[in-house]
Amino acid sequence: MVGVLELLNLTNQWKYNQAGIDLGTSWRTTNYNDAAWASGRGLFYIETASLPAAKHTPLAFTNPRQTTFYFRTHFQMPSNANAVVLTSSNLIDDGAVFYINGMEAARIGMSNGPVFYATLAERTVDNATNFDVIKLPNTNLVVGDNVLAVEVHQHATDSTDIVFGASLHAAFTRQVPMRPRLKTPTINENFVHLTALSESGYLHVLDVSTNLSNWAPLRTNTALTGEVQFDLPFIPSTGGRFYRMRVIDAD
Numbered sequence: 001m002v003g004v005l006e007l008l009n010l011t012n013q014w015k016y017n018q019a020g021i022d023l024g025t026s027w028r029t030t031n032y033n034d035a036a037w038a039s040g041r042g043l044f045y046i047e048t049a050s051l052p053a054a055k056h057t058p059l060a061f062t063n064p065r066q067t068t069f070y071f072r073t074h075f076q077m078p079s080n081a082n083a084v085v086l087t088s089s090n091l092i093d094d095g096a097v098f099y100i101n102g103m104e105a106a107r108i109g110m111s112n113g114p115v116f117y118a119t120l121a122e123r124t125v126d127n128a129t130n131f132d133v134i135k136l137p138n139t140n141l142v143v144g145d146n147v148l149a150v151e152v153h154q155h156a157t158d159s160t161d162i163v164f165g166a167s168l169h170a171a172f173t174r175q176v177p178m179r180p181r182l183k184t185p186t187i188n189e190n191f192v193h194l195t196a197l198s199e200s201g202y203l204h205v206l207d208v209s210t211n212l213s214n215w216a217p218l219r220t221n222t223a224l225t226g227e228v229q230f231d232l233p234f235i236p237s238t239g240g241r242f243y244r245m246r247v248i249d250a251d
């Protein structure tokens with residue numbers, strides 16, 4: 001797979017907890033039961049100013065006001081996820097910490113060191129009019145279901161606004177090639193047609209040998225996805241031939 005896949009957009013559904021209580025660390029883990037949390041879609045907000053994306057889910061202050069709001073959502077990774085670059089574009093007022101499957105992945109507007117419920121954001125966002133674009137590590141991704149958990153922190157306990165919205169994109173810049181595989185040859189009176197499954201962005205080289213040890217390249221094919229066909233002159237009198245296919249990263 002090559003290209004960019006949208007995993008989450010700003011209006012995706014999240015579970016959220018705005019109870020104003022310290023949830024410790026378990027809330028960010030994959031298996032945490034968030035069934036009792038409310039559901040909504042971004043942007044989440046307590047904000048009178050206009051924002052660069054649609055406001056969908058109003059939040060409400062407790063008394064005293066929350067320092068931290070918690071959010072969780074799921075996204076799906078396709079099976080060839082090991083060559084992915086994750087980018088997240090966010091509207092955050094004021095700071096946030098991101099976790100992928102329970103492991104911290106990024107911070108926005110938060111200082112280094114341990115972060116607790118009462119930890120204040122180190123930056124002040126007047127109005128969340130600028131997107132924070134960050135890269136997230138792919139090290140903790142799994143094929144299939146993944147959990148993105150985000151805690152949003154206020155800069156001050158009397159802050160009058162909070163905004164959260166996040167999108168997530170995966171760029172597949174380099175895929176692991178599928179194993180080269182030759183299909184059963186077909187023969188007509190002039191050619192042997194050898195076909196192989198191919199993949200975009202890779203050279204497909206067909207080698208020939210008479211003894212399985214001395215291999216020589218015979219054909220190179222740069223065809224895009226689908227089947228690559230190698231047409232070999234059919235010369236019945238020349239004896240047996242062995243063929244193998246190699247897949248080479250064309251970059």
Ligand SMILES: [Ca+2]
Nearest residue numbers: 093159161162
């Ligand atoms: Ca704020």
